Amino acid sequence: MNLKQHFEVMLPEIEKELQRQVVRLDAASLRPFHEMLTYHMGWTGEGAGREATGKRIRPVTVLLATASAGGDWKPALPAAAAVELIHNFSLVHDDVQDNSPKRRGRPTVWSKWGVPMAINVGDALFVIAYQATMDLSKSYPAESVVRAATILHEACLNLTRGQYLDMAYEKRHDLSLEDYWQMVGGKTSALLSACIEIGALLGSAGETEQEAYRQFGYHLGLAFQVQDDILGIWGDEAVTGKSTASDLVEGKNSLPVLYGLGRQGQFSERWKRGPITAAEVREVANLLEREGAKTYAGEIAERETQTALEFLGKANPRGAAGESMLELANMLLKRNQ
Amino acid sequence: MNLKQHFEVMLPEIEKELQRQVVRLDAASLRPFHEMLTYHMGWTGEGAGREATGKRIRPVTVLLATASAGGDWKPALPAAAAVELIHNFSLVHDDVQDNSPKRRGRPTVWSKWGVPMAINVGDALFVIAYQATMDLSKSYPAESVVRAATILHEACLNLTRGQYLDMAYEKRHDLSLEDYWQMVGGKTSALLSACIEIGALLGSAGETEQEAYRQFGYHLGLAFQVQDDILGIWGDEAVTGKSTASDLVEGKNSLPVLYGLGRQGQFSERWKRGPITAAEVREVANLLEREGAKTYAGEIAERETQTALEFLGKANPRGAAGESMLELANMLLKRNQ
Numbered sequence: 001m002n003l004k005q006h007f008e009v010m011l012p013e014i015e016k017e018l019q020r021q022v023v024r025l026d027a028a029s030l031r032p033f034h035e036m037l038t039y040h041m042g043w044t045g046e047g048a049g050r051e052a053t054g055k056r057i058r059p060v061t062v063l064l065a066t067a068s069a070g071g072d073w074k075p076a077l078p079a080a081a082a083v084e085l086i087h088n089f090s091l092v093h094d095d096v097q098d099n100s101p102k103r104r105g106r107p108t109v110w111s112k113w114g115v116p117m118a119i120n121v122g123d124a125l126f127v128i129a130y131q132a133t134m135d136l137s138k139s140y141p142a143e144s145v146v147r148a149a150t151i152l153h154e155a156c157l158n159l160t161r162g163q164y165l166d167m168a169y170e171k172r173h174d175l176s177l178e179d180y181w182q183m184v185g186g187k188t189s190a191l192l193s194a195c196i197e198i199g200a201l202l203g204s205a206g207e208t209e210q211e212a213y214r215q216f217g218y219h220l221g222l223a224f225q226v227q228d229d230i231l232g233i234w235g236d237e238a239v240t241g242k243s244t245a246s247d248l249v250e251g252k253n254s255l256p257v258l259y260g261l262g263r264q265g266q267f268s269e270r271w272k273r274g275p276i277t278a279a280e281v282r283e284v285a286n287l288l289e290r291e292g293a294k295t296y297a298g299e300i301a302e303r304e305t306q307t308a309l310e311f312l313g314k315a316n317p318r319g320a321a322g323e324s325m326l327e328l329a330n331m332l333l334k335r336n337q
Numbered sequence: 338m339n340l341k342q343h344f345e346v347m348l349p350e351i352e353k354e355l356q357r358q359v360v361r362l363d364a365a366s367l368r369p370f371h372e373m374l375t376y377h378m379g380w381t382g383e384g385a386g387r388e389a390t391g392k393r394i395r396p397v398t399v400l401l402a403t404a405s406a407g408g409d410w411k412p413a414l415p416a417a418a419a420v421e422l423i424h425n426f427s428l429v430h431d432d433v434q435d436n437s438p439k440r441r442g443r444p445t446v447w448s449k450w451g452v453p454m455a456i457n458v459g460d461a462l463f464v465i466a467y468q469a470t471m472d473l474s475k476s477y478p479a480e481s482v483v484r485a486a487t488i489l490h491e492a493c494l495n496l497t498r499g500q501y502l503d504m505a506y507e508k509r510h511d512l513s514l515e516d517y518w519q520m521v522g523g524k525t526s527a528l529l530s531a532c533i534e535i536g537a538l539l540g541s542a543g544e545t546e547q548e549a550y551r552q553f554g555y556h557l558g559l560a561f562q563v564q565d566d567i568l569g570i571w572g573d574e575a576v577t578g579k580s581t582a583s584d585l586v587e588g589k590n591s592l593p594v595l596y597g598l599g600r601q602g603q604f605s606e607r608w609k610r611g612p613i614t615a616a617e618v619r620e621v622a623n624l625l626e627r628e629g630a631k632t633y634a635g636e637i638a639e640r641e642t643q644t645a646l647e648f649l650g651k652a653n654p655r656g657a658a659g660e661s662m663l664e665l666a667n668m669l670l671k672r673n674q
Contacts, residue, residue, distance in 0.1 A: 027498075027519075029502065029516065029519060030498055030501065030502070032505065033497075033498065033501040033505075093456050093457070093460065096452070096453070096456060097452075097453035097456060097457070098453075115433070115434075115452070116433070116434035116435075116504055117501070117504060119430050119433060119434060119456055119459075120430070120434070120497050120500050120501055120504070122456075122460075123430065123459075123463070123493075123496075123497050123500075124494065124497040124498075124501075126460070126463060127490055127493040127494045127497060128494065130467060130486070130490050131487070131490045131491075131494065134483055134486055134487045134490065137483050141479070142478070142479030142480045142482070142483045143479045145479070145483050146471055146474050146479045146482050146483065149467070149471055149486065150468070150471045153464055153467050153468045153471065154468075156460075156464040157461065157464045157465065157468065159460075160370075160457050160460050160461040160464060161364075161367055161370065161461075163457050163460075164367065164370040164454070164457055164461075165366065165367070167453055167454060167457070168369065168370075179366065182364075182366060
């Protein structure tokens with residue numbers, strides 16, 4: 001079974017488990033509230049469907065880790081649902097915090113129902129995620145459930161730390177690379193790392209292997225984020241010169257930008273003068289590339305990828321699921337494109 | 338040891354445990370974030386101190402329930418911290434949702450640091466609450482920890498339901514008493530009920546007793562809310578005619594108001610015409626009283642109080658802690674004033 005086949009088998013089960021968890025809110029007077037949750041999850045309302053649900057990559061990593069550590073992945077489904085619900089809780093709150101009107105091509109929860117309702121929708125998804133985690137006790141000893149919940153809580157606290165740093169850094173031009181890694185460690189790596197560690201735990205990996213899985217997830221997250229930073233500036237859509245999708249227009253403190261600021265050259269001067277317009281995007285991207293930021297970020301992405309794969313090797317992943325985990329890592333890092 | 342003495346012994350321990358939990362956020366770059374949390378908890382910033390922390394009634398109920406069920410209350414401290422953190426998470430988000438500039442006489446988190454930061458502060462308190470819950474595993478079997486977390490999650494989901502209903506009902510004049518009980522059951526009773534049930538669980542109460550403790554907490558919460566509704570209209574501050582503290586001015590869907598609306602008399606007519614001004618407060622309060630709302634609400638508060646105390650009797654509370662629990666119930670219900 002390859003990655004595509006794993007996705008095909010796992011996705012419907014993940015969706016079923018998610019729906020089983022979210023259906024907890026079903027009294028008549030609460031129906032509109034439930035509707036907000038299912039709308040955000042991509043199941044109901046305008047534009048519902050596969051495009052609206054997102055890729056569900058995180059829950060798949062949980063299940064692949066469980067299977068590649070030698071366990072049966074089906075009993076781990078509540079954990080898979082939990083991480084996806086955590087991800088979605090953070091998206092709902094992020095959208096409020098960033099004032100984003102759209103998510104996956106559809107109006108965000110806050111733009112449909114207002115900020116107060118959206119805060120509450122995020123809170124509810126957060127709680128349901130933890131309820132799902134406790135459902136693991138149907139198939140696993142209580143000690144493992146407590147351990148899984150503890151890993152998830154630590155990741156969530158790191159999410160709030162990363163989110164704080166992201167917001168606090170918004171208007172600063174003096175960030176160090178250390179600041180960047182701390183922010184990205186919280187915002188991107190913490191949850192992915194927890195997915196894979198929990199999966200390994202539920203697959204009964206030994207302690208050393210669990211730690212290797214965790215590190216694999218962490219560095220995979222970092223590599224993925226740096227790759228995303230590169231695409232956000234030099235990807236197809238970002239350099240058309242018309243797109244406001246460029247991280248340069250958004251003023252995002254990405255790794256190439258921080259590198260460029262550190263060089264204190266022309267890019268740095270331009271950046272500090274104020275927002276980059278869509279018309280300038282191509283020119284500023286070229287400038288940043290000439291100052292070495294693209295090469296630098298590419299090297300870092302490569303370094304983190306290598307580190308991730310070394311840890312995956314140490315984790316000793318087994319069978320078809322192990323192969324698919326490697327395939328997923330490569331897919332996430334776009335190394336096969 | 339009476340209730341006052343229990344408070345004196347327990348409060349410093351609760352505060353110590355809370356601070357131990359919240360200190361998890363302590364890296365240098367995260368210090369301002371940590372500051373937001375400790376500010377809200379009442380420990381730092383302008384006006385810090387006992388007035389700013391709130392009464393910490395919920396954690397005390399956890400510990401009293403543990404002790405009155407026959408257990409040692411000290412190992413239950415992480416649970417006490419957890420419920421207080423949950424309460425505070427909900428306050429931070431509530432203040433954003435209600436657009437409240439002040440809380441316990443101090444500027445709210447959102448009014449000091451903005452809405453995006455406040456959402457994140459609430460999220461962090463929420464996570465730390467669950468981390469505290471998992472810390473119970475130092476002293477209790479994992480099965481009890483999972484059970485305590487499950488009770489807490491259910492209460493939190495009910496909080497979000499109550500919050501949804503509260504927001505959804507804001508502009509409606511056609512609410513039934515059933516709507517009211519559902520909202521109050523979520524907003525006020527769910528957490529108090531969970532406090533007392535978790536306390537009983539950790540004190541090793543039998544299943545029947547645990548259920549009685551839970552019901553005691555639930556009805557105590559309802560009685561407390563109805564009492565609060567009465568004071569919000571006919572309490573000293575509410576009827577001065579100058580205070581905007583009156584629930585009538587705020588347009589709150591309290592029990593007396595719903596009763597008055599159901600009567601479809603003069604009060605109902607006036608209420609539906611638009612906001613009550615501070616100048617009208619005394620007159621409208623008198624009108625509502627003449628239509629029987631105060632008597633009705635008083636009877637309901639009495640009924641719920643009796644039900645609560647019956648369940649407390651069935652819970653078979655022991656020793657000085659049991660006495661203090663009864664004293665606390667009476668204090669909350671202002672029956673001794």
